[in-house]
Amino acid sequence: MPINYEIDNVDIGIMNALLKDANTPYTEIAEKLFISPGTVHVRMKKLERYGIVKAPQIQLNTKKLGLDVIAFIGVYLNRSDQYDAVLKEIKKIDEVVSCHYTTGNYSLFLKIVCSDTEHLRKVLHDKMQKITGINRTETLISLEESFERAVVLQPVNSTR
Numbered sequence: 208m209p210i211n212y213e214i215d216n217v218d219i220g221i222m223n224a225l226l227k228d229a230n231t232p233y234t235e236i237a238e239k240l241f242i243s244p245g246t247v248h249v250r251m252k253k254l255e256r257y258g259i260v261k262a263p264q265i266q267l268n269t270k271k272l273g274l275d276v277i278a279f280i281g282v283y284l285n286r287s288d289q290y291d292a293v294l295k296e297i298k299k300i301d302e303v304v305s306c307h308y309t310t311g312n313y314s315l316f317l318k319i320v321c322s323d324t325e326h327l328r329k330v331l332h333d334k335m336q337k338i339t340g341i342n343r344t345e346t347l348i349s350l351e352e353s354f355e356r357a358v359v360l361q362p363v364n365s366t367r
Contacts, residue, residue, distance in 0.1 A: 212257040217242060219360045221250055222260065226357040229263055269320050276321040277352065280335065281313035281345040289340030290314065296338045302330050313345070324348075 217240060224236045233247040240247075254260040269277070284293060290308065297303055297317065305318040321327040327346075335344055 212253060212259070214259070214363065216362045217246070218250055218254060218259075219362055221247055222254070223360055225251075226359070273322050274320045276323055276327050277349040278319050278321065278327055279347040279349065280315075280317040280319060280331070281347070282315035282317060282335075283312075283342040283344070284314040285340055285342045287314065293338055293340040297335075300330065300334050302326075302334075 220240045221236055224231050224239065233244045233251075237244040237247050251260065255262070269275075282293070282297075284290065293315070294306065294308075297306055297315070300319075302319045302321055303317050304320055307316045308314070309316045319327070319330060321330060327348075331344060331346065335341065
């Protein structure tokens with residue numbers, strides 16, 4: 208759906224509040240922004256309908272769930288026209304949590320989460336490298352995630 212909705216500072220305030228803490232009640236957001244809770248609700252529904260806000264998701268502490276290895280995989284394709292077919296197969300691998308079509312050395316750049324290096328090896332050998340169209344992969348293991356954060360939206364310039 209094309210964006211036909213002009214975002215204003217109220218929308219930005221609502222989104223920033225929820226990016227900081229997705230559990231913030233609409234009443235609390237409304238109070239901070241000097242608007243009604245109904246306005247927050249209506250604005251959120253519009254932002255969702257126009258595809259600006261995606262459905263909410265919970266964030267898991269993967270380490271506490273025994274998923275101790277995070278790796279980034281650079282994927283080299285045999286040919287760029289194999290992208291769609293390869294992507295379809297990569298989506299079937301549950302350990303892949305994000306996939307980016309990139310410029311530079313790699314055709315695709317993946318983030319995967321595994322329990323240990325043996326699990327990682329099995330994903331690479333038994334799943335990833337058997338996909339037709341993948342020429343080779345390059346693996347980078349994360350030693351530590353120093354931080355991860357949501358985008359902070361800036362207020363809209365009032366002179367527009």
